[in-house]
Amino acid sequence: xxxxxxxxxxxxxxxxxxxxxxxxxxxxxxxxxxxxxxxxxxxxxxxxxxxxxxxxxxxxxxxxxxxxxxxxxxxxxxxxxxxxxxxxxxxxxxxxxxxxxxxxxxxxxxxxxxxxxxxxxxxxxxxxxxxxxxxxxxxxxxxxxxxxxxxxxxxxxxxxxxxxxxxxxxxxxxxxxxxxxxxxxxxxxxxxxxxxxxxxxxxxxxxxxxxxxxxxxxxxxxxxxxxxxxxxxxxxxxxxxxxxxxxxxxxxxxxxxxxxxxxxxxxxxxxxxxxxxxxxxxxxxxxxxxxxxxxxxxxxxxxxxxxxxxxxxxxxxxxxxxxxxxxxxxxxxxxxxxxxxxxxxxxxxxxxxxxxxxxxxxxxxxxxxxxxxxxxxxxxxxxxxxxxxxxxxxxxxxxxxxxxxxxxxxxxxxxxxxxxxxxxxxxxxxxxxxxxxxxxxxxxxxxxxxxxxxxxxxxxxxxxxxxxxx
Numbered sequence: 001x002x003x004x005x006x007x008x009x010x011x012x013x014x015x016x017x018x019x020x021x022x023x024x025x026x027x028x029x030x031x032x033x034x035x036x037x038x039x040x041x042x043x044x045x046x047x048x049x050x051x052x053x054x055x056x057x058x059x060x061x062x063x064x065x066x067x068x069x070x071x072x073x074x075x076x077x078x079x080x081x082x083x084x085x086x087x088x089x090x091x092x093x094x095x096x097x098x099x100x101x102x103x104x105x106x107x108x109x110x111x112x113x114x115x116x117x118x119x120x121x122x123x124x125x126x127x128x129x130x131x132x133x134x135x136x137x138x139x140x141x142x143x144x145x146x147x148x149x150x151x152x153x154x155x156x157x158x159x160x161x162x163x164x165x166x167x168x169x170x171x172x173x174x175x176x177x178x179x180x181x182x183x184x185x186x187x188x189x190x191x192x193x194x195x196x197x198x199x200x201x202x203x204x205x206x207x208x209x210x211x212x213x214x215x216x217x218x219x220x221x222x223x224x225x226x227x228x229x230x231x232x233x234x235x236x237x238x239x240x241x242x243x244x245x246x247x248x249x250x251x252x253x254x255x256x257x258x259x260x261x262x263x264x265x266x267x268x269x270x271x272x273x274x275x276x277x278x279x280x281x282x283x284x285x286x287x288x289x290x291x292x293x294x295x296x297x298x299x300x301x302x303x304x305x306x307x308x309x310x311x312x313x314x315x316x317x318x319x320x321x322x323x324x325x326x327x328x329x330x331x332x333x334x335x336x337x338x339x340x341x342x343x344x345x346x347x348x349x350x351x352x353x354x355x356x357x358x359x360x361x362x363x364x365x366x367x368x369x370x371x372x373x374x375x376x377x378x379x380x381x382x383x384x385x386x387x388x389x390x391x392x393x394x395x396x397x398x399x400x401x402x403x404x405x406x407x408x409x410x411x412x413x414x415x416x417x418x419x420x421x422x423x424x425x426x427x428x429x430x431x432x433x434x435x436x437x438x439x440x441x442x443x444x445x446x447x448x449x450x451x452x453x454x455x456x457x458x459x460x461x462x463x464x465x466x467x468x469x470x
Contacts, residue, residue: 013214062173083353091347106294110294163209236320254271379434404444408433
């Protein structure tokens with residue numbers, strides 16, 4: 001490996017004069033790239049379809065922040081279930097941390113939406129229109145003639161259309177797929193706010209994928225910097241085998257018929273193909289770098305070169321530093337076991353809370369600023385109620401009963417009511433109790449919520465009475 005690590009003092013996509021160094025990666029090809037394409041296409045289909053697929057009438061995934069309604073895998077969640085969302089997010093963070101500790105930045109290269117859209121959609125369109133690495137560089141340098149204008153305008157137009165499609169899908173996650181389709185049918189004049197939001201999203205996505213590109217991974221995303229904290233010599237990463245590649249005398253260009261091993265040279269022929277194919281423009285031979293997204297393009301390219309010079313594959317491969325330097329096999333160490341234990345515990349807690357989660361949730365609160373009223377021999381308090389139906393079935397004939405003491409509940413809107421699927425009902429009710437049963441200023445009541453004669457939830461509320469009795 002290089003003794004001087006000056007390359008770590010600056011970002012690889014910034015030139016010495018401070019200007020951006022544009023990356024023109026070579027089109028990748030190989031076994032890992034083929035697998036990544038399959039994974040990417042599956043995730044793209046999932047991402048594009050999820051806000052329009054329904055299970056039992058519920059959108060498969062919806063994150064409606066404005067109305068505070070959430071659907072995860074077809075199950076509706078409400079603000080009252082926010083603790084479940086928090087635990088899910090923590091599980092996601094621990095899961096990513098565990099995989100980073102064990103397998104490096106594999107999430108970035110295989111699953112991250114930024115990488116998938118950039119490398120498997122926008123970059124492939126660019127290759128199709130402008131050609132490979134050298135044709136793109138030549139096109140950039142040539143004057144604005146007919147060819148350049150046509151190719152650039154065609155590329156920018158397609159990029160804008162795809163960005164608009166992504167924006168629509170993104171908005172469908174936020175406001176629901178049904179509402180988005182309704183706004184599309186009604187037209188721009190009826191939904192100018194939606195169109196403005198779509199325009200903003202489109203401009204952002206277009207800017208990211210046409211200009212900012214790999215800078216998202218290098219500058220904006222904090223995950224790359226987390227690598228320095230989470231990785232150690234036992235983590236499996238995309239690594240260059242410097243022991244095999246450098247030999248005792250370092251790298252040397254390939255010369256047919258030469259006994260490289262006898263002359264002390266490593267298997268690396270310094271062809272720079274791994275650098276040319278890298279989407280972030282780094283040299284993997286310099287070691288682990290925050291710019292590396294573990295996309296495996298360098299592995300495929302190096303394997304192709306090794307095949308051509310009749311050398312074994314794996315000069316660049318998934319391996320740990322200990323595996324390369326000390327020939328140690330992968331070990332599930334104590335730190336990884338600790339992360340796994342925490343992850344499994346959190347998953348167990350989440351599953352338990354999902355099973356214990358009520359399908360109907362009620363809350364009854366005293367109306368602020370209101371005291372009790374005397375009605376003959378009875379005392380009356382006024383309350384507001386809110387009942388959330390989290391199921392995909394209507395909850396019929398909803399009524400209340402006091403469970404802890406004898407008394408009556410009178411709902412202003414009527415004796416009973418129905419709550420529609422994934423909806424809620426709210427209103428006002430009075431609770432009346434014989435004054436003889438109230439012996440203190442504040443009495444805690446336990447109230448049952450019934451559908452027909454089935455108890456579906458219980459809640460508590462305070463009942464106010466006089467401070468003294470005679």
